[in-house]
Amino acid sequence: MLLPSTTTLRRSSTSDDVAALLRNTIVAGQLAPGTQLREVALAAELGVSRPTLREALRSLERDGLVMHRANRGVFVASLGAEDVEDLYRVRVVLEASAARACAEATDDALAALRAAFEEVHGSWGGDDLGRLVDTDLRFHAAIVALLGSPRLDATFAAACDGLRLCLSAIGASTPHVARGPAALEQHRAILAALTARDAERAERLVLRHIEVNRSRIARLFAGA
Template identity: 45%
Template sequence: MTVTGDWIDRLAEAKGTLARSSTAERVADVLRGHIMEGAMAPGARLSEEAIGAALGVSRNTLRESFRLLGHERLLVHEFHRGVFVARPGVEDVIDLYRVRRALELSALRGAERAPVEAVERVGAAVREGEEALRRSDWWGVGTANMHFHQAIAGLGGSPRIDEIMRQLLAELRLVFHVMAAPRDFHAPYLEHNRAIYELLRDGAPDAAADRLAEYLDVAERQLVDAFGRLDGSSAPGGEPE
């Protein structure tokens, strides 16, 4: 599978956000964002020519950004074949959810000190997901869910945690491609997201954390089971376009 078509068109829209002297870190941010939005499927081959032209960056800059994303487990380089989007496995699911519990539950339990605007970012992500649901936009629902969890981690006001969470959520979005029925997977969590937000808004962060802990347990089991059902010769069902 190669990365072509409208994904490259959307990538070109980010060209204006890059400074004239673009760094590999900025390019990596753009590519990571597209992975987190579900635009790049596991196993997709990345074309240096197409992506470099879309972003207007040199091959050396692009290769450095690929190297950075490789360290984040988002891309893999195969000798004589090229660069591909990573294919996470069940071990990755278990580890990702271990880290999510450490970051997100801690952020919620300490949210009594969170500023109002940080709490409102959680609410905005909930509303984003509900609006995507009304449009039957399951790609959009998945992206809103990423924004919800980024906002949860952001309650602590730590730039370092924010950066770790962005990397983690991009990898998690690759995991979600294993779900053959994205609607059935994503839709129930919108209700949970709203309940967590309302508990947080109403001054019950510990109850919100308890609700999220149950939610993460269920989601992890669903994903582990999906990988268990996945035949080694078949591709993941993926998210809708």
């Protein structure tokens, strides 16, 4: 290898940049669910042409972040209770499977998991909710990465985007930060079980951890 892998010259295309920008804006909650994304206005605002913007929007649609009604336009997706249910179903399946497979996990994946945990631990004191949720989900993504499947990683990443959209939509800031220390303790226990390759205990802990979150979010949705 002559060059560091970051030098890979992979200049991202404009529509990819636009898609990434819109994705971040949406999951950050800066675009309320239900708001219409008009092509001409948005394209002008972003300084790109309509076809380019359309490609980006189509990409977001496939991720479930925007809804597309024929001849009406695209709207920021407003996820309902059944969507939350589905998203957590994805999490349960992937994370539980990963926990059960921790015996066959590579050392690299376990090292990445530990690194993700340190990152979560380090930034937990901050009051930036967005970054907190980010690092939290990154820890869980590292769990899924134990499976060693890029495709499942992608599925989980899409589900994370959906969850972030849900969280920011209902403004779940205060309850989540309040739960910080408890979640950290659970993360530590999960990490310990996984590195010890204790599949059964890890799966049990992961399932309980997710279930706690799921019921809390579901309750918030029921109240809203």
